[in-house]
Amino acid sequence: MKHYFNPMSRAVTTDWMLKELDAPHEQIIIDFTDENNLSDFRKINPMGKLPALVDGGTVVTEVAAICAYLADKFPEKGLAPAIGSVDRATYYRYLFLAGNTIEPALTLAAAGIQHPEPRSAGWGDIPRVLATIEVMTPETGWALGEQFTAADVVFGGLLDFSVLFNQIDASPKVAAYIARIRQRPSYRETHEAFIEMAGAE
Numbered sequence: 001m002k003h004y005f006n007p008m009s010r011a012v013t014t015d016w017m018l019k020e021l022d023a024p025h026e027q028i029i030i031d032f033t034d035e036n037n038l039s040d041f042r043k044i045n046p047m048g049k050l051p052a053l054v055d056g057g058t059v060v061t062e063v064a065a066i067c068a069y070l071a072d073k074f075p076e077k078g079l080a081p082a083i084g085s086v087d088r089a090t091y092y093r094y095l096f097l098a099g100n101t102i103e104p105a106l107t108l109a110a111a112g113i114q115h116p117e118p119r120s121a122g123w124g125d126i127p128r129v130l131a132t133i134e135v136m137t138p139e140t141g142w143a144l145g146e147q148f149t150a151a152d153v154v155f156g157g158l159l160d161f162s163v164l165f166n167q168i169d170a171s172p173k174v175a176a177y178i179a180r181i182r183q184r185p186s187y188r189e190t191h192e193a194f195i196e197m198a199g200a201e
């Protein structure tokens, strides 16, 4: 597998997932400042966005899709609940909520933009998103209880970035969950620059 990566991008999240799985892969650095590099990369991902994973001849993009795919590719590592189980439904909910709802709402809010009609915008508005984050953040352990899964990499990873980039103020429950995330050895190995940003923890 080839993992297209830059250390100051969302590809850090998929790098963390690869590390959790100890998945063999080739790391290919994309330099956002090099137009030749970017034009070659756009042949892989026309969005020109990282991360991207290429497995055989298949391109996978989107953080959540890559993490979900990798969890299923290495089932022996236990980072996804069984297909057809109710836990799998919860797992999908976390995976889709992150990119479809939380990210657009927080990104627009950070730019000072508010959709005029939250009922038709799929991501609603900030009060609803914050209420949902609060309810869905686990009090102890992980999104699915005792089993750490790709849902924590995607949802927990997004909350971690959202706090680091001052997009949300973490409630005590969210802060405690992020603190658990930051203690994972694979997180620490892949987030050095971000750990520094957050201060020594």
Ligand SMILES: N[C@@H](CCC(=O)N[C@@H](CS)C(=O)NCC(=O)O)C(=O)O
Residues within 6 Å of the ligand: 008, 009, 010, 011, 032, 047, 048, 049, 050, 051, 061, 062, 063, 064, 099
């Ligand atoms: N929806 C995408 C977002 C990816 C994304 O926005 N990546 C940024 C880096 S964090 C990027 O590659 N930006 C470069 C560009 O848009 O030119 C995902 O979940 O993977």
